[in-house]
Each structure stands twice: as C-alpha cells, then as structure tokens.
Amino acid sequence: MTGSAAPAPAAPSDAPLVELHGASFGYEDRPVVSGVDLTVRHGEVVALLGPNGSGKTTLVRGLLGLTEHLGGEVRLLGTPREQFREHTRIGYVPQRHSLSASVRATVTEIVAVGRLPHRPWWRPAGAADRDVVAGAIEAVGLGDRAEEEVAALSGGQQRRVLIARALAGRPDLLVMDEPTAGVDRASQHALAGVLATLAAGGTSMLVVTHELDALEDVVTRIVCLDSGHVDFDGAPDAYRAHVVAGAHDPGSGHHHDHEDHTGPAVPRGLGDGPLDPGRVVPRG
Numbered sequence: 001m002t003g004s005a006a007p008a009p010a011a012p013s014d015a016p017l018v019e020l021h022g023a024s025f026g027y028e029d030r031p032v033v034s035g036v037d038l039t040v041r042h043g044e045v046v047a048l049l050g051p052n053g054s055g056k057t058t059l060v061r062g063l064l065g066l067t068e069h070l071g072g073e074v075r076l077l078g079t080p081r082e083q084f085r086e087h088t089r090i091g092y093v094p095q096r097h098s099l100s101a102s103v104r105a106t107v108t109e110i111v112a113v114g115r116l117p118h119r120p121w122w123r124p125a126g127a128a129d130r131d132v133v134a135g136a137i138e139a140v141g142l143g144d145r146a147e148e149e150v151a152a153l154s155g156g157q158q159r160r161v162l163i164a165r166a167l168a169g170r171p172d173l174l175v176m177d178e179p180t181a182g183v184d185r186a187s188q189h190a191l192a193g194v195l196a197t198l199a200a201g202g203t204s205m206l207v208v209t210h211e212l213d214a215l216e217d218v219v220t221r222i223v224c225l226d227s228g229h230v231d232f233d234g235a236p237d238a239y240r241a242h243v244v245a246g247a248h249d250p251g252s253g254h255h256h257d258h259e260d261h262t263g264p265a266v267p268r269g270l271g272d273g274p275l276d277p278g279r280v281v282p283r284g
C-alpha cells in the first residue's frame, strides 16, 4: 500500500513535457485562466494564441510556477509541479525582455549564465560547458558575434542571445513568450529561422505569439485562449478551417497596423496577430 507520504513514483521517460488538467492560474486568489486542459509532448511546437489580455502570459508563467496555481492539475515531465525540481529541463524566455544597453558583457558571457544551474557554485566551467555555450550561440545564428558586447546588438539579436541562454541549459522544452514581438521585420524573420532550426533539431517548444504567419512552417499545433479559456486546440490546418469557418469576428481583435491586404476579406488570427490571408484562402 502506498501511503500519502510515499515519494512520487519516478516519472516515465515518455511522459508529456507539460500536462494541465482543469488548471487555473491567476493573481491574489482571482483566476485569470481557468479549466485549462493542455498537453505538450516531445517534438511538438505548440503556438499559444489569443487576444491581448486573454491570459497567455499568465498561463505559461503559471505552468512554470510563477503565477498562482488556483486549481486543477499541473504536471511537468510527468511530475506534479509542486514536486518538480529539475527546473533546468524547462527553459523560459520571458516576454518583452531584452538585455539592458548598460550590460557590459559579451554574448558568450550572457549565454554561459544558462550553464550555471548545471554545476556546483565552486566548480568553474569546463570544456563541456564551453562547447554547449558555443553550440547554443551557433544555434541562434550568432556564432560570428560571440565575443561582442550584447549592448552593441539589435533588439532582435538580443532576443536571440536570451534564447541561446535558455538553450545552454539543455532544456527538454523551451517556453517562449512572444519571441518575435517588438523587433523589426528582418529580426522577426531571423528569429523565425532560428525557431525552425531548433524545431528541425527536435527541440520541443511552447511559444506565445501574435505573429503566427512568421512561425507557421514551424508550428505543429495551435492552442487559442479567449478570456482565460481554451477555445481551440488542434493542428494548423484545422485552425485555418476554424478561422475560415468564420468562428471569430475579424473586427473584434486589437489589430496591429499591418499592410493593407488586398483580396478577399478573411478573418485574421485570434488576437492582434495577422494570419496571412494568402495562407488561409488559396491564392488564385
């Protein structure tokens, strides 16, 4: 008989990376997202979409233990979150985060921080750590800038440094909150390329985004939040059908000002992100 004091059974290695069942998260006992069922498995790249304020950040921070867990079940790599200690196995790149212009550190020095949780404080970085750091910098396409000061990089390049820092922890899952937001089109394109490279290498990702069109070749599943509830969870093709079926009022979102698309009037993605109309309706 296992009593309640028994240690949690070892998680099976094929357990989902993230499992939420009826999960609620919020602030000061007030739920912002509730009743969320969500599973992220190895090899998946899940885009989390939704209008401003629908609770995307609250949800991803909640599953990481950074917002209040107000109900339901949260498991990370098969372990209930309260008992989960292998924090380095989930890398997190927070929203609107870039490196301060006042930081006097090189790309390599910043990315090396991602290795710190992997060794005791008294042990200096070894050759293996340096290899992982160099590999992470290569993976985000900054190999030729490794010894530059981060303050000299663009916002998009700094975002890539932060992704590399998360990668240096060798996570099983990379959670990113709007990695392509607030950077110029060229950087957005470069970041989408980085995510495509990571996905091709088997990195599992949960990505909050408004720029679905930038990531659409990478994403294997789409989850939409609306007012704190999941209102779509399925494959990108099913999402397109869902959008085309007119499930959403295209006028209800808070759209960015994007170029005026000519052609048939089609709904955009949920929230402010454009869903390239050319992708929704076959070009003719």
Ligand SMILES: Nc1ncnc2c1ncn2[C@@H]1O[C@H](COP(=O)(O)OP(=O)(O)OP(=O)(O)O)[C@@H](O)[C@H]1O
Residues within 6 Å of the ligand: 027, 032, 050, 051, 052, 053, 054, 055, 056, 057, 058, 059
């Ligand atoms: N620290 C906080 N304390 C109290 N309420 C908060 C806090 N952070 C966010 N909220 C509230 O939670 C709700 C959801 O916010 P959240 O940032 O999760 O949405 P989001 O979908 O990520 O939005 P966006 O697309 O604008 O980033 C909002 O009503 C917001 O005001």
